[in-house]
Structure formats: structure tokens, C-alpha cells
Amino acid sequence: MYRIVKKRELAENVDEFVIEAPEIAQKAKPGQFVIIRISKKGERIPLTIAEKDPEFGTITLMVQRVGKTTFHLSCFEEEHIIPDVVGPLGKPTHIEKWGHVVCIGGGLGLAPIHHIAQGVKEAGNEITTIMGFRRKDLVFWEDKMKLLSDKVIVTTNDGSYGMKGLVTDALQKLIDDGVKIDMVITAGPVPMMKAVAELTKKYEIPTVASLNPIMVDGTGMCGACRVTVDGEVKFACVDGPEFDAHKVDFDELINRLNMFKTLEAEALKMFQKKHCGCGKE
Amino acid sequence: MGKKEIKKERIPVPERPAEERIKDFKEVKLGYTPELAIEEAKRCIQCPTAPCVEGCPVRVPIPQFIKLIAEGKFVEAARKIKEENILPSICGRVCPQEDQCEKVCVIGKIGQPVNIGGLEAFAGDYEARMGSEKIEKAEPTGKKVAIVGSGPGGITCAVDLAKLGHSVTIFEALHEPGGVLIYGIPEFRLPNEIVHRELEALKELGVEIKLNCVIGKTKTLEELRREFDAVFIASGAGLPYMLNIEGLNLNGVYSANEFLTRVNLMGAYRFPEYDTPVFAGKRLAVIGGGNTAMDVARTAKRLKGVEEVYIIYRRSEKEMPARVEEIHHAKEEGVIFKTLTNPVKFIGENGWLKGIECVRMELSEPDESGRRRPVPIEGSNFVIDVETVVLAIGQGPNPIVMEGVEGLEIGKWGQIIVDPETCQTSLEGVFAGGDVIHGGSTVIQAMGDARKAAAAIHEYLLEK
Ligand SMILES: Cc1cc2nc3c(=O)[nH]c(=O)nc-3n(C[C@H](O)[C@H](O)[C@H](O)COP(=O)(O)OP(=O)(O)OC[C@H]3O[C@@H](n4cnc5c(N)ncnc54)[C@H](O)[C@@H]3O)c2cc1C
Ligand SMILES: Cc1cc2nc3c(=O)[nH]c(=O)nc-3n(C[C@H](O)[C@H](O)[C@H](O)COP(=O)(O)OP(=O)(O)OC[C@H]3O[C@@H](n4cnc5c(N)ncnc54)[C@H](O)[C@@H]3O)c2cc1C
Ligand code: SF4
Ligand code: FES
Numbered sequence: 001m002y003r004i005v006k007k008r009e010l011a012e013n014v015d016e017f018v019i020e021a022p023e024i025a026q027k028a029k030p031g032q033f034v035i036i037r038i039s040k041k042g043e044r045i046p047l048t049i050a051e052k053d054p055e056f057g058t059i060t061l062m063v064q065r066v067g068k069t070t071f072h073l074s075c076f077e078e079e080h081i082i083p084d085v086v087g088p089l090g091k092p093t094h095i096e097k098w099g100h101v102v103c104i105g106g107g108l109g110l111a112p113i114h115h116i117a118q119g120v121k122e123a124g125n126e127i128t129t130i131m132g133f134r135r136k137d138l139v140f141w142e143d144k145m146k147l148l149s150d151k152v153i154v155t156t157n158d159g160s161y162g163m164k165g166l167v168t169d170a171l172q173k174l175i176d177d178g179v180k181i182d183m184v185i186t187a188g189p190v191p192m193m194k195a196v197a198e199l200t201k202k203y204e205i206p207t208v209a210s211l212n213p214i215m216v217d218g219t220g221m222c223g224a225c226r227v228t229v230d231g232e233v234k235f236a237c238v239d240g241p242e243f244d245a246h247k248v249d250f251d252e253l254i255n256r257l258n259m260f261k262t263l264e265a266e267a268l269k270m271f272q273k274k275h276c277g278c279g280k281e
Numbered sequence: 282m283g284k285k286e287i288k289k290e291r292i293p294v295p296e297r298p299a300e301e302r303i304k305d306f307k308e309v310k311l312g313y314t315p316e317l318a319i320e321e322a323k324r325c326i327q328c329p330t331a332p333c334v335e336g337c338p339v340r341v342p343i344p345q346f347i348k349l350i351a352e353g354k355f356v357e358a359a360r361k362i363k364e365e366n367i368l369p370s371i372c373g374r375v376c377p378q379e380d381q382c383e384k385v386c387v388i389g390k391i392g393q394p395v396n397i398g399g400l401e402a403f404a405g406d407y408e409a410r411m412g413s414e415k416i417e418k419a420e421p422t423g424k425k426v427a428i429v430g431s432g433p434g435g436i437t438c439a440v441d442l443a444k445l446g447h448s449v450t451i452f453e454a455l456h457e458p459g460g461v462l463i464y465g466i467p468e469f470r471l472p473n474e475i476v477h478r479e480l481e482a483l484k485e486l487g488v489e490i491k492l493n494c495v496i497g498k499t500k501t502l503e504e505l506r507r508e509f510d511a512v513f514i515a516s517g518a519g520l521p522y523m524l525n526i527e528g529l530n531l532n533g534v535y536s537a538n539e540f541l542t543r544v545n546l547m548g549a550y551r552f553p554e555y556d557t558p559v560f561a562g563k564r565l566a567v568i569g570g571g572n573t574a575m576d577v578a579r580t581a582k583r584l585k586g587v588e589e590v591y592i593i594y595r596r597s598e599k600e601m602p603a604r605v606e607e608i609h610h611a612k613e614e615g616v617i618f619k620t621l622t623n624p625v626k627f628i629g630e631n632g633w634l635k636g637i638e639c640v641r642m643e644l645s646e647p648d649e650s651g652r653r654r655p656v657p658i659e660g661s662n663f664v665i666d667v668e669t670v671v672l673a674i675g676q677g678p679n680p681i682v683m684e685g686v687e688g689l690e691i692g693k694w695g696q697i698i699v700d701p702e703t704c705q706t707s708l709e710g711v712f713a714g715g716d717v718i719h720g721g722s723t724v725i726q727a728m729g730d731a732r733k734a735a736a737a738i739h740e741y742l743l744e745k
Contacts, residue, residue, distance in 0.1 A: 027499065039556075042556050043556035069556060084493050086454065086493040086494070087495075087499065088499070089498060216539060216547070217454075217542065219681055222521065223521050223535075223536040224535075224539045226529075227530075233529060255532060255632035259560060264558065
């Protein structure tokens, strides 16, 4: 059913998968994600639809290896069938013609950012993209973002490529240069989104963040993904995953992402002990 | 007949002892042996009025099937049940018989009612071991029906319509069919294997099940209406209610749905063999007093590392909505009941739950529902130390299925409004039943709705 049509490594520990899923490709809108389960004893994990091709019936996922499931997934080659892919889930990004939009993606946050930027461009906005990476060899999809954006700024923490520093440094520079910014959309590691939100709040620039809490079903029936927005409890999988970044309780989100940390580490250790690096027993 | 002496006591269904069963997730009840089943079946006096049948929402021919068991014709007994109820092994295990068929059984007036549920499960299990009979199917009608949800409601409607010759497709959001039977009710009460087995009937009837398909997202209700001649919505009541008190989002606080889905559907009790983890500390509290609360408490008792499990309930045990049998089983397994107790705050430390601040309650005058209203006793606050808490305070219909649909009449707590006679919604050709119209209800209620809807859909299709 859900065949891997194409796979390539984008950077160290980051893979790109093109998967056959015609119904999802038809429906997917910017900001939405899928939940996949890769084996009979597997868990359900959420991954963003980074790109879709309704004509060929495929969706593109970008996956960072962080734990057992993502490491296992990276062993799958082209033609392998993924048993369960469900979606598109979540609310599509609310897109308007705002004017000048700054899209900020850190690492894997580029998955949502890419699809969202497509929508934002279609709506006739001017786009500046800021892409943040730790160092040069982790950079990917710069070409794709260039196709969509009027301007692309790549930052690396160590300065090995593009601008040295964090995405917030690049954003601060735009602001200091007096560039008019009507909207900021951000996705990536939670501490990064938090920093972006704190910065734009100071300058009162509307900002939305695509959140990534732990999920199980992804359809609103468990509440594992709950976050606090403006003092209210929201389920990110149905009410989000995007929210007004100035109203999100990021510290709570960071804490909740740790809920299963010890167990996850145990699972990864067991997996790596049992399998050769590639996951085949 | 009246002269025959009636045995007042029912033959107990053999069970595994509590000390043994809390070490695993295998079924608690061992079920009747053929000898015990015959003995219990003989207690039925075959009353001509058979009030028990009236008490059953799908009107299983109870005295007839019990008579067949008494005669040792077990396979025939199962087939007799299946004329009205295709899921005997499931219903026999989970139906609240004490409120239905067994409540009105005439033997109950002088002693214990006949164990109708136990006999039903026995017959269903016996037939399954012998290999089920092929189900008769009418000539294809060329009409297509879509069903949303593969819980007991969806399954029952699919079977009835397929038997009538309609072509049926079920759309299910999860990766496995069965609804609450699979993700909610734990293995030790209803083994998933039995659910899979009873679902085989669907395959045999040519019903197609499309998994991983969320109606409202992957496909919309409007699309189903265009592609099919009729639609039946049985999407259940899967939206968990949260207790909006301080500390709700601390690590260690779960909804019952999340906890049970992790353990039952995802197999977290077998972690790390299965990939889905479940975190539970040494002490765990469940908030609520229904069947879901009992299921969570008993599930928690079986998890590695969990030592103490509490049920926290704001009324007294007498008011608990859970089945008496479940409360009894939970107590046998060592669950500690804290009744007349209400949580006011979850206490955390570095983001993790450490305890629950509770207040003691007392019962005052009965409210509109006739139940005595609990009121807090001022100044009686105290703390229960726990690392995990699971909220089992009820759930409502999940609105996803209705996303983007116009003209569908919805009630004030999100339920789909239907005509009680036909289960038809405000949209032409769209019917609904089960938990999505009642809120959290019962398996047999969902099946009863589904049968009613199937009959109405059949009529609608013939007229169309
Ligand atoms: C809406 C949404 C969209 C997402 N999109 C993508 C995507 O496009 N590409 C991608 O690579 N990842 C994405 N993620 C994160 C991805 O789901 C997790 O990385 C994945 O579940 C980890 O699974 P694992 O078994 O390999 O690791 P685990 O064993 O589950 O965890 C390993 C480590 O990852 C952390 N972790 C667990 N869950 C998450 C999470 N949801 N988000 C961030 N860290 C987590 C844990 O704290 C732990 O430290 C998304 C998450 C959400 C909620
Ligand atoms: C823990 C627990 C214990 C229980 N114990 C008992 C008991 O002992 N006895 C008893 O009689 N009752 C019990 N119940 C209640 C009983 O399970 C329900 O009343 C019954 O399952 C309702 O059946 P249903 O078909 O309406 O819905 P469900 O069983 O809830 O099935 C609905 C199905 O629809 C799917 N779905 C939802 N939305 C969509 C969508 N948009 N698109 C596609 N699919 C969708 C869901 O994934 C699910 O599989 C219990 C319930 C719980 C939660
Ligand atoms: S009411 Fe009781 S005794 Fe009478 S037929 Fe039904 S099960 Fe038998
Ligand atoms: S993941 Fe279960 S409600 Fe969002």
C-alpha cells in the first residue's frame, strides 16, 4: 500500500522518503502531517508532509534519526512497504496575503516550513527564509527553499557555512536593518521556536509556530499531544499543530517531550544491540 | 415444569485466582466447561413469556439457545444466538447483563438469575473451536453503503447489510479494526484474539475494511455521500474529557484513552518487545468510578513496577456506575478505593507529578438525576502521593468526522441527532448509531442501533 518510491540521505542522520499514498497526496495541505507505523510491533509516530505530488500520488517525508523507530525506518530501502500511513492530519496552515513573510526553519523544521512556504508563495506573499543548522554538512534543501523564496539566509552555529550564529541572530539583523516583516512562521526544535517567539514578541510581529509534542493516534482521542495555549488546553493534533507562538507555553512543551525519555533510550539501546547498524536482524 | 425444583444458586464461572492473574494480561475468566454449561443451562425454566428476550437490546432468542445448551447441542446454540447477535463471544463477556436480560430473568426473583452472559460466551467460544458456519448472503443488489468506524456499531451494521446483498465498505481511522473492543477493553477481560476471530465473519461476507482512513481528513463525509448510496456513522465517543485543574499537563498525567490505547492497542505492556512505551510510577491513581476507571486500575495493577493503585471517586461506592463484577474483581486484585474524595490539584516537582491534593466529600440531597450530590467538606484537604494519574471521567463524540459538513444536526455535547425509530440523521441517506449518538454507552446498545439503522437503510435503498 504505502510503498517507498525514493529514498536518499539528506545529511548526517537525516533521510528523505518519497512514499506512495495517493489519497493523502490529493488532500494534503501545508501544515499537515501523517502518522506512520513501520512494523507490526511498532509505535505510531508523527511526521510532517514536506511536499506532495498529487499527480504521481506521492508525499515526501523528512526524517531525523533520534530514536528506535526513526533509526529502524532509515534501514528501509526503495520498494519497501510501510504498513500504516494515515493522514493528512492536523489543521492546514491559515494562509493569507500578508505581505512580507519570514519563514524560519531549524533542522527538521524545514519539513513543515517547505510545504507552508509553498502555500504562502501561492497566496502572493514575499518570502524570506531563514534556515538554521548546527554546521555545514547538516545543511539540506537549500536549493528547494531558494526556488520558493525571494531571499534565503542560511545560518550555522559554528559559521562553517552561511551566516555564523542562530536563526534568531539572522532575524534580529533583518529587524535592525529596518526590513518590514508582516508575519513570521517558525518550526524546529522547541528551544529555537521559543527564542523566535520571544524576539518577535518584543517587536510585536505576529508569529505562528508548528509544535511537535508526543502523539499517539493523531486524531484527538487521547490527549497525549496536549499543549497550553493562552492558558487553555489544546490538542495539537486536531487544534494545531500551528498556534500563535506568543501564546504557547514552550517550557511545558519541552518538559512533556521528556516524558518517555528513559524508556526511549532503553528501546534504542536494545534495538542497536540486536541489529547490525542497518536494523536487519 | 413448575414442579421441578429450581436451583437458586448459579454455577460459578471458573476464574483464575487474583494472585496469579495480576501477573499477566491473560483472561481472568476461564469460562464454563461443557458439563458446567449444561448444569447452568438446566436452571432455565423456559418461561413461555421469556422476559429476558425483552431485556436484550438485540432480542437474542435466549430460552431457545439455552435449551440447546442443556441438550448438549452447543454449536446449534451458537448459531441460534447468531441469528440475532453475530458477536456472542464478545457480548457474553462485556455486556452488563445484570441491567438487561438477567435483570428480568424470573429465576432472579427467587434466587440468582440464569447466567445468560456466561452461557452466551461459552456457546460462541465452543462454535469457534469447531469452525464457524458459512453465512448466507442474498443476491447482490448493486447498492453501496459506507460505514464510518469499525467498533461494534459499524461491524453489526455491516454484517446485516452485507447479508441483504449490499456492497459494504468500512472506513476506520486506526490501523486495526474493532473500536473500543480493541483499544479500550483490556485483554484480561476481552482478549484481542477473540475480537479478531469474530471479525472474520466480515471477511467472509465480503465486507471491505479500509484502515488508516480518517473520515473528515483522508476522505470527507460529503465524498462518501457522493460515492455511496447510503452512509452509517458509528465513530463512537473517543474524545476524552480532561479535568481542568492545576497541574493537568504535568508528566505522569494521562487520559484513560491514552493509557489504554498505549497498553491494549499498541502492546506497551510488552515494551520493549513492542515499541510503544508507557510510563507508570510505583503509585498510580485513577480518577473516576465507571467501567473505564476499573479497566485502567486493573491494567495498571498488571504493569511492571506499579505497586499501589487507587481509585479516586467523588461519590460513594454505591453510586459507582461500574459493573458490580468489575468493582469486585478490582478489589480482589488489590486496588484501593478512595471514595467520597475529589481531586483539587495535581502537585508537581520539576514538571513531574508527585501527588494529588484531594478534598473529602459528603453526600447531600439528591439532584435532578436522583443521585445524591457530593459536596466538599471544607478544610478536609489532604495529599495522596502518586507518580501517575489517569483521568477516567468520561468522553464525548469526536468531532473530526463532522468536519466541514453542512446541515448535520448536532446536539449540545457534540452528539449526532437522529430519528430514534430509524437512526436517520438530518442528512438524507446518512444514518448514525452507537456512542456517537448516546455518548459513552454499551456494546449491545451500539449493536441495537446498528440493527435498527441497517433495517432502515435497507428500506431506504429499496425505495431509492
Ligand atoms: C506534528 C509533528 C510533526 C513532526 N514532523 C517531523 C518530521 O517531519 N521529521 C522528523 O524527523 N520528525 C518529526 N517529528 C518528530 C518525530 O515524530 C519524532 O522524532 C519521532 O516520533 C521520534 O521517534 P523515535 O522512536 O525515533 O524516537 P523516540 O524513541 O520516540 O525518541 C527519541 C528522542 O526524540 C524525542 N522525541 C520524541 N517524540 C518527539 C517529538 N514528537 N518531537 C520531537 N522530539 C521527540 C524524545 O524526547 C527522545 O529524546 C514531528 C512531530 C510532530 C508532533
Ligand atoms: C475502557 C472502556 C471499557 C468499556 N467496557 C464496556 C463493557 O464492559 N461493556 C459494554 O457494553 N461497554 C463497554 N464500554 C463501552 C463500549 O465499548 C462502547 O459503548 C461501544 O464500543 C460503542 O461502539 P461504537 O461502535 O459506537 O463505537 P466504538 O467502539 O468507539 O468504535 C468507533 C470506531 O470508529 C473509529 N472512528 C472514529 N472517528 C473516525 C473517523 N473520523 N473516521 C474513521 N473512523 C473513525 C474509531 O477509531 C473506532 O474504531 C467500554 C468503553 C471503554 C472506553
Ligand atoms: S427469563 Fe430466565 S428462566 Fe426465563 S427463559 Fe429467560 S433465562 Fe430462562
Ligand atoms: S495525539 Fe492523541 S489526541 Fe492528539
